[in-house]
Amino acid sequence: MDSERSSASSQIPSVRICELCRRHLPAPHTTAETLCDACRTKKGRHRVYMFYMLRDGWFCQFLEQDLKTPLPKKLHFKSQEKLWEIAERGGFNMNLEARQSLDHGIEIGRGGMWLDLSEEQYRRLKHR
Template sequence: MCQFLEEDLKTPLPRRLYFRSPEKIRMIVEKVGNFADLQNRQSLDYGLEIGRGGVWLQLTQEQYNRLKVPR
């Protein structure tokens, strides 16, 4: 399960995403994340392994707007 927060890091956006595979999460992070070094990638892998963690995503306005709409 992936939950998204507003910039204040306290207010959750209404939309949550559920994934069956860690690979899908890795694909999304590769697309909109900021992973310039090996340490960040290893941190993501560790978070996926233990089932928790967080990453910073650089979303377009359209992506952000879609997360603001509950499903």
């Protein structure tokens, strides 16, 4: 029986490194994280946190990376399909864990995820 070994190897490694400069990424890690802040800025990417909740349809708000500054753009739509669409377009890492987390959020009616946005996608959130 090697069940013990396989469960240990399926754990997320506690140390993650930037895929460009190989610097260690600061904890806590999020599923979408592959670059350090310096490299993300260099590549013109923006990390944004999307918070969603069920309120007469799905209501979405976006926060800057500091998790304090709200972006002006808010979204409201009827279908949960749109959440998957945003996640995919926003460069969300759609691995099994991420899908389960989004599934769960939809089930309980609220949740959040990190998005890795391009300069243009980010600019659109800066406008109402």
